[in-house]
Amino acid sequence: AQKITQTQPGMFVQEKEAVTLDCTYDTSDPSYGLFWYKQPSSGEMIFLIYQGSYDQQNATEGRYSLNFQKARKSANLVISASQLGDSAMYFCAMRVMDSNYQLIWGAGTKLIIKP
Amino acid sequence: NAGVTQTPKFRILKIGQSMTLQCTQDMNHNYMYWYRQDPGMGLKLIYYSVGAGITDKGEVPNGYNVSRSTTEDFPLRLELAAPSQTSVYFCASSYYQKKTQYFGPGTRLLVL
Numbered sequence: 001a002q003k004i005t006q007t008q009p010g011m012f013v014q015e016k017e018a019v020t021l022d023c024t025y026d027t028s029d030p031s032y033g034l035f036w037y038k039q040p041s042s043g044e045m046i047f048l049i050y051q052g053s054y055d056q057q058n059a060t061e062g063r064y065s066l067n068f069q070k071a072r073k074s075a076n077l078v079i080s081a082s083q084l085g086d087s088a089m090y091f092c093a094m095r096v097m098d099s100n101y102q103l104i105w106g107a108g109t110k111l112i113i114k115p
Numbered sequence: 116n117a118g119v120t121q122t123p124k125f126r127i128l129k130i131g132q133s134m135t136l137q138c139t140q141d142m143n144h145n146y147m148y149w150y151r152q153d154p155g156m157g158l159k160l161i162y163y164s165v166g167a168g169i170t171d172k173g174e175v176p177n178g179y180n181v182s183r184s185t186t187e188d189f190p191l192r193l194e195l196a197a198p199s200q201t202s203v204y205f206c207a208s209s210y211y212q213k214k215t216q217y218f219g220p221g222t223r224l225l226v227l
Contacts, residue, residue, distance in 0.1 A: 004157075011208075033176070045205060045218035091157055102148075102173065103216065105157030 002027050004094050006106035013082050014114050020067070021077040021109050023092035032096040034075040035103065036066065040090040048090075051075055079111075087113045117141050119219035121206050127225045128196040136191040136222050138206030146209045147189040148173075149181065150214060151202040158205065164189055196226045 004025040013019040025034065036048040051059045051066045059066040067076040079086055092106040122137045140147065145166050150158040151171075160173030164183040178200060180192040188209075193200060203223050207216040 037218075042220075043203065043223075044220045045207075047215050047217065050215060095156075102160050102163065103158070105159075107155070107157050 002029075002094065002096055002104050004092050004104050004106035006092055006109050008109045008112040009107075010112070012112050012114055015080055015084060019079045019082050019111065021079075021090050021092075023077065023106060023112065025073050025075060025092075025094050027094065027096050029096040032094055034066070034068070035093045035095070036064070036075075036077045037091045037093065039091065039108070040085075041088070045091075049077065066091045082113050084113050084115060087111060089100075117124075119208055119217055120205055121204075121219035121222050124220065125223045125225075127227060128193075129227060130196060130198065131160060132196050133192070133194050134196070134224075136193070136204055136206075136224075138189045138191065138219060139187050140189075140206075140208040140217075140219075141187065142208060142210075142217070143186060143209035144210050144217075145185065145186070146207075146211055146214075148207040149179070149189070149191045150205045150207065151175065152205060152221075153201075153202050161191065165206075193224075198226050200224065201226045 005024045032053045034051045038046045046090045049064045051068045063077045063080045089108045091108045093103045119140045148163045149161040152158050159175045162181040164170045170181050203221045205221050206219040209216045
């Protein structure tokens with residue numbers, strides 16, 4: 001069965017520190033994609049970063065990077081030099097062919113950045 | 116630079132009433148999706164469409180209907196609203212199924 005697990009319901013991090021948000025996935029499909037979305041208190045869903053299962057290098061987008069460990073089936077989001085505006089819910093999602101390429105979502109992690 | 120737009124932003128319905136949530140995208144995306152997000156949860160797919168005239172059920176389609184007469188619009192119809200349909204509804208679109216989905220701002224629905 002396809003599944004995304006985010007084990008951290010909430011996290012507090014000091015401003016300017018780096019933060020790692022955990023995501024593990026389960027699929028038997030060799031071809032899949034992993035996404036991270038940010039949902040601030042205003043409610044919209046903002047795409048952050050994508051990693052394909054065949055990508056050789058870890059994805060990076062500005063302060064966001066994805067620590068992709070295929071053997072461990074983990075796709076952790078790393079935010080460097082955290083800012084107050086990073087306070088939000090963060091969702092990990094997976095897309096696999098077996099699910100007709102629909103996104104399977106984790107329950108999310110609430111990140112709060114402390115000044 | 117509109118992207119995906121949704122109306123209304125917020126609505127209160129009485130049990131048994133019906134309503135249509137509107138979704139429009141201006142990115143010429145083929146794929147469109149409707150999700151619901153219950154408090155403290157991730158998103159669940161209600162319906163999706165791969166192009167005008169083609170729709171299919173997602174994980175939680177009961178109590179909803181959709182249509183896709185144009186590439187741009189993908190309305191979601193709630194018939195006989197129930198308290199269990201209290202949720203935030205997101206519309207999303209992507210160029211095709213392997214591409215990133217972009218989301219609208221959401222519609223908060225309260226059924227009393």
